Amino acid sequence: MKFEVLTIFPEIIECYIKHGVLGKALNKGIVEVKVYNLRDFTSDKHKKVDDYPYGGGAGMVMQIEPFYNAIMHLKADEKPRKLVLLSPQGRKFTQKLAQKFMEESKAMVLICGRYEGIDERVKAFVDEEVSIGDYVLSGGELAALVIIDSVVRLIPGALGDELSAVEDSFMKGFLDYPHYTRPEDFKGMKVPEVLLSGDHKKIALWRKRQALKNTLKNRPDLLKNLSPEDMRILKELC
Numbered sequence: 001m002k003f004e005v006l007t008i009f010p011e012i013i014e015c016y017i018k019h020g021v022l023g024k025a026l027n028k029g030i031v032e033v034k035v036y037n038l039r040d041f042t043s044d045k046h047k048k049v050d051d052y053p054y055g056g057g058a059g060m061v062m063q064i065e066p067f068y069n070a071i072m073h074l075k076a077d078e079k080p081r082k083l084v085l086l087s088p089q090g091r092k093f094t095q096k097l098a099q100k101f102m103e104e105s106k107a108m109v110l111i112c113g114r115y116e117g118i119d120e121r122v123k124a125f126v127d128e129e130v131s132i133g134d135y136v137l138s139g140g141e142l143a144a145l146v147i148i149d150s151v152v153r154l155i156p157g158a159l160g161d162e163l164s165a166v167e168d169s170f171m172k173g174f175l176d177y178p179h180y181t182r183p184e185d186f187k188g189m190k191v192p193e194v195l196l197s198g199d200h201k202k203i204a205l206w207r208k209r210q211a212l213k214n215t216l217k218n219r220p221d222l223l224k225n226l227s228p229e230d231m232r233i234l235k236e237l238c
């Protein structure tokens, strides 16, 4: 899968993609990330990318021309790609949308604005407008990284452990169970006995109960379409 990122801060993207899961996927050749500086698609000596908003108002707005020139440059190879604009006004990005992007797109262009946003006319050239959550960021770059990371985790072979992506809690519809590792006793804080028992059936049941308990407490909205078994466990918790 190929990601192409349009931004005025390429270093934000370049710094992150070298590490962790993404770094491994890049080294394996499973993923390619190319970052383009929008300032390279300007036509003035000052590489201007923003201007005052028509109609007045606070802040600056990013001009359409650099976005248009960059998008036309990418489209010159006539390969299919999904163009995604990051924006506070976008549709909510979820695990389901990450799965859809992974399944449907061989290449994605992630368009990152800054300032108070970008000229509305850019939207004529994009396929999706996406927001990663109900809070205001300073630009689209962090959102682009969230999308890249969550989509790459879903690509077969990217994690090196097929179970990890499938086991990711949002794939199952509820939150994760608690995790513990050595030492067994840290200043009197002990690992739950069941996890030391070696009884995999008991451990699995304990983990399911804990996951449902966490979900009931922090994200009851996720508790939909539970299996009869999960519903039985949940009723025991109430």
Ligand SMILES: N#Cc1c(-c2ccc3ccn(Cc4ccc(CN5CCCCC5)cc4)c3c2)n[nH]c1N
Residues within 6 Å of the ligand: 086, 087, 088, 090, 112, 113, 114, 115, 116, 117, 118, 130, 131, 132, 133, 134, 135, 136, 137, 138, 139, 140, 141, 143
């Ligand atoms: N994805 C994503 C994002 C973004 C995001 C994405 C892309 C850009 C480009 C520029 N900014 C900064 C900015 C900041 C303030 C305002 C004004 N608005 C007034 C009314 C309410 C909302 C904000 C606009 C744009 C961006 C922010 N924020 N949150 C997400 N989940």
